[in-house]
Amino acid sequence: xxxxxxxxxxxxxxxxxxxxxxxxxxxxxxxxxxxxxxxxxxxxxxxxxxxxxxxxxxxxxxxxxxxxxxxxxxxxxxxxxxxxxxxxxxxxxxxxxxxxxxxxxxxxxxxxxxxxxxxxxxxxxxxxxxxxxxxxxxxxxxxxxxxxxxxxxxxxxxxxxxxxxxxxxxxxxxxxxxxxxxxxxxxxxxxxxxxxxxxxxxxxxxxxxxxxxxxxxxxxxxxxxxxxxxxxxxxxxxxxxxxxxxxxxxxxxxxxxxxxxxxxxxxxxxxxxxxxxxxxxxx
Amino acid sequence: xxxxxxxxxxxxxxxxxxxxxxxxxxxxxxxxxxxxxxxxxxxxxxxxxxxxxxxxxxxxxxxxxxxxxxxxxxxxxxxxxxxxxxxxxxxxxxxxxxxxxxxxxxxxxxxxxxxxxxxxxxxxxxxxxxxxxxxxxxxxxxxxxxxxxxxxxxxxxxxxxxxxxxxxxxxxxxxxxxxxxxxxxxxxxxxxxxxxxxxxxxxxxxxxxxxxxxxxxxxxxxxxxxxxxxxxxxxxxxxxxxxxxxxxxxxxxxxxx
Ligand SMILES: Nc1ncnc2c1ncn2[C@@H]1O[C@H](COP(=O)(O)OP(=O)(O)O)[C@@H](O)[C@H]1O
Ligand SMILES: [Mg+2]
Numbered sequence: 001x002x003x004x005x006x007x008x009x010x011x012x013x014x015x016x017x018x019x020x021x022x023x024x025x026x027x028x029x030x031x032x033x034x035x036x037x038x039x040x041x042x043x044x045x046x047x048x049x050x051x052x053x054x055x056x057x058x059x060x061x062x063x064x065x066x067x068x069x070x071x072x073x074x075x076x077x078x079x080x081x082x083x084x085x086x087x088x089x090x091x092x093x094x095x096x097x098x099x100x101x102x103x104x105x106x107x108x109x110x111x112x113x114x115x116x117x118x119x120x121x122x123x124x125x126x127x128x129x130x131x132x133x134x135x136x137x138x139x140x141x142x143x144x145x146x147x148x149x150x151x152x153x154x155x156x157x158x159x160x161x162x163x164x165x166x167x168x169x170x171x172x173x174x175x176x177x178x179x180x181x182x183x184x185x186x187x188x189x190x191x192x193x194x195x196x197x198x199x200x201x202x203x204x205x206x207x208x209x210x211x212x213x214x215x216x217x218x219x220x221x222x223x224x225x226x227x228x229x230x231x232x233x234x235x236x237x238x239x240x241x242x243x244x245x246x247x248x249x250x251x252x253x254x255x256x257x258x259x260x261x262x263x264x265x266x267x268x269x270x271x272x273x274x275x276x277x278x279x280x281x282x283x
Numbered sequence: 284x285x286x287x288x289x290x291x292x293x294x295x296x297x298x299x300x301x302x303x304x305x306x307x308x309x310x311x312x313x314x315x316x317x318x319x320x321x322x323x324x325x326x327x328x329x330x331x332x333x334x335x336x337x338x339x340x341x342x343x344x345x346x347x348x349x350x351x352x353x354x355x356x357x358x359x360x361x362x363x364x365x366x367x368x369x370x371x372x373x374x375x376x377x378x379x380x381x382x383x384x385x386x387x388x389x390x391x392x393x394x395x396x397x398x399x400x401x402x403x404x405x406x407x408x409x410x411x412x413x414x415x416x417x418x419x420x421x422x423x424x425x426x427x428x429x430x431x432x433x434x435x436x437x438x439x440x441x442x443x444x445x446x447x448x449x450x451x452x453x454x455x456x457x458x459x460x461x462x463x464x465x466x467x468x469x470x471x472x473x474x475x476x477x478x479x480x481x482x483x484x485x486x487x488x489x490x491x492x493x494x495x496x497x498x499x500x501x502x503x504x505x506x507x508x509x510x511x512x513x514x515x516x517x518x519x520x521x522x523x524x525x526x527x528x529x530x531x532x533x534x535x536x537x538x539x540x
Contacts, residue, residue, distance in 0.1 A: 071409045095415045103413045109406035126319070127415045171414075 011083045020047045021080070022179055022211045023068060028077035028087075030063060037063050039259030041077070045179075045211055048250070052222045053215045054281070055256030061215040062106055064256075065181045068213070069103050070094040082179070102172030102210075106183040108164045110156040110171070116143070117152045120170045128175070142170045146200060162193035169200055173210075180204060180212045186221045198224045199240050206230040206247075207238065219282060226251035226267045255281070302497045305419070309427050309493065312420045319421050326425040330391050330492075331433035337386050338437045339444050345378055346370055346445030350452035364459055367467035370449035371442075375472060375480040379442040381528050384487040387434060388520035392495040395426055396516030399499025400509040408500070423496045427489065434488025435481055442480065475539040483531050490527050491520050 014020055023045040030038040037060040045051045053061050066072040067079060070086045079087040084097045110119050121139040124130050130138075143149045146166045156164055165185055172180060182201060186194035198221050204210045206229050216222050229243040243251075253270045255263035255278060263270065263278055270278070353369040399422060402408050411418050446468055453459040495516045502512040 066409070069413050071412055091412075091417070098413055098415050101413065103410070105406045105410055105413075107405060109410040111407055111410070112405075123414045126421075 015047075015083050018047060021045065022047050022082055023051075023213070024078070024080040025064075025067075026078040026080075028064075028067065028074045028079060030060075030067065030072065030074050036259050038067075038074070041256075041259075041261060043254055043261065043264065045213060046250075047211050048205070048209050049211060050205060050225065050251040051213045052226060052251060052253045053213060053256065054217060054219070054222060054253060056281075057217060059256040060259060061217075061256060062183050065103065065183050065213065065215060068181060069098060069101055099175070100178045102175070102177035102180045104165075104168045104172050104180070104182045104185050106187075108156075108168040110164060110167055112156050114156075115152070116148070116154050116156065116159070116167055119156065119167060120174050122171060123175045138174060142174045143167075145173075145203075146170045147196070162189050162197070165189065165197055166200065169197070173204060176208070178210060180210050182212065182214045182216075184216055184218075185214075186216060186218060191220070194218070194221055195224065197221075198228075199230075201225055202228050202240055203230040203238060207232065222253065223267060226253070301501070302493070305423070305497050305500070306493050308419050309423045309496075312417070312424050313428065317420060319425060322421060322425040323428055326429035327433060330387075330426070330429040331436060334387060334390050334433070334437055335440070337390055338383055338441050341382050341386050342374075342379065342441030342444040343448040345382055345441075346374055346448030347452045349373055349378070349445070350449035350457065354453070354457045363457060364463050365467050365471075366453050366457060366459060367446075367449065367464040368471035370453075371446050371468035372471050372476065374442050374445040374449075376476050377528075377532075379438050379445060379480055380483040380487060381524060383434065383438045383441045383484060384491060384524035384528070385521055387430070387437070387488065388491050388495075388517055388524055391430070392491050392516045392520040393513045395492065395495035396499040396502075396512045397509055399496060400502035400512040401506075403500060403502045404505050404508060418500070423493075423500075426496060427492050430488040430492030431485055432488070434484040434491070438480065438484040478539055479532070479535050482535060483528060486527060486531050487524055490523050494520050494523055 015022065021044045025041050025043050028038055028041045029036075041060075041064065043051065053064060055061050063072060067074050068081055068086065070089065070091075074087050077087070078085065081097055082100050084093075086094065086097060089097065111122065114122070117136075117139055118125065120142055121135050124135040124138060125132070128135075140149065140152065143152055146169060148163060148166055148170065151159060151163065151167075156167065159167065169182075169185065180201070185201070186197050189197065201212060201214060202225060205212050214222070214225055227243050227248055228240050229247045230238055230240050232238050248268075249266050252264065252266055254261055255270075257277060263273060263275060265273075270282070273279070273282075349370050350366055354363060354366050357363050357366055357369070399408075402422075408418050408422075411421060449468075450461065450464050453464045454461055498512050498516040498519065502508045504511075
């Protein structure tokens with residue numbers, strides 16, 4: 001049997017085409033000791049689209065993202081990320097796959113012994129051959145994009161919760177990954193700050209063609225991300241405006257319950273669903 | 284009852300296996316790129332220079348107390364002038380390495396377990412992996428190298444200040460002539476003793492740091508877990524220092540003497 005860690009040339013071609021599946025979960029299962037967290041999870045993320053994962057806390061949302069990045073290994077099922085079988089790769093081969101994945105951890109997970117600059121540029125400083133000057137410029141550019149340029153030399157402990165969350169996004173996007181995974185990036189933030197974070201998610205998706213998985217249990221943010229899009233005006237300014245119906249359909253919701261997907265569909269379908277569990281979640 | 288013992292043994296075997304795995308991974312990582320030089324320098328500073336004060340203090344007072352005690356005993360045989368022999372032999376062969384090991388366990392073993400433990404529970408270790416860094420190379424290797432090379436240096440420092448502390452007591456309290464004290468300190472030291480005193484701390488430094496790293500990296504259960512990991516690192520590290528010291532002494536005695 002032939003096993004390679006990188007996709008074949010034809011697979012690369014398929015993955016470059018619009019509408020290509022960048023993440024595929026097929027009947028994924030995972031249990032911690034006796035406790036079954038994921039029972040049978042299947043979904044596909046299409047390139048440039050958004051998957052919004054909803055679910056009560058403890059339903060396995062973070063676990064799904066950790067399986068995507070290979071931080072956790074599924075007990076069963078198949079996981080494809082960018083044409084690689086993440087469920088089978090060794091830690092060494094996973095590093096290549098992770099080069100295209102930007103993960104925002106639930107609590108930010110910033111390195112608290114490093115400054116904002118070192119955090120944001122971590123991968124470029126430590127794990128790439130990019131010249132230091134170029135890295136510095138990239139870090140400044142990313143922090144400007146996220147609106148934190150003046151905090152570049154602070155330590156994470158000196159920042160507010162919302163700022164830390166945005167630094168975490170900056171760190172994940174600094175090396176220009178094609179897929180972003182947001183684990184409750186807006187939880188615990190006030191509505192105004194949450195909206196600025198949501199805007200970053202939308203801008204990355206629509207301006208950089210990043211595919212995203214957005215994990216949240218805040219419906220407000222879920223609907224906001226699904227129903228807005230970013231456009232660059234004639235004067236080069238970026239605006240976040242209500243999404244066109246086509247664009248809106250590119251965001252799909254998944255609802256987790258008891259280790260299974262109990263709902264899958266777009267914003268309209270979610271709003272009009274009559275499922276009693278969904279109704280209690282929505283109200 | 285039998286079940287309980289069986290489970291405990293199985294658990295212990297598993298832990299040992301995991302510990303050995305980490306140790307092997309760390310050793311292999313030392314000899315293959317990438318090596319995080321900046322972190323290595325930082326750890327040499329934190330572990331070596333940072334531990335100097337406590338090692339100086341413990342070494343000094345141990346040597347002084349040793350001189351006092353042996354002065355009393357030696358008086359019974361009218362052998363007070365050889366107090367230097369006892370101080371230097373005990374410091375170099377046994378007390379220097381063991382006490383330095385214990386102080387390092389308290390100071391850096393706990394620090395490493397707490398630092399790595401909180402990195403585990405705040406997902407920083409996962410973040411490292413997600414950003415393409417192997418935590419063993421980035422975190423474990425620099426600490427192991429620093430522990431391995433700095434423990435002997437600190438032990439030598441402890442030996443010297445210990446003998447110096449002994450001299451202060453011998454000279455000013457026991458009224459032993461300085462020249463007599465210093466000549467007797469070197470007289471009793473054979474080259475084997477020096478080897479013994481130098482080889483031991485390499486092993487102890489390695490053991491202290493690898494245990495602390497292992498305990499830190501397997502932390503579970505939030506902030507409480509970090510507290511628990513710190514305690515375990517110190518307790519297991521201290522017991523290991525004493526036990527490993529015994530076994531290394533045993534081996535070295537049969538090899539060197
Ligand atoms: N490393 C682990 N060991 C044991 N149980 C875990 C671990 N990680 C997560 N769990 C359990 O898995 C379940 C799902 O966790 P998680 O994916 O973090 O949920 P969510 O992100 O949806 O709140 C929880 O019940 C949690 O206790
Ligand atoms: Mg979670």
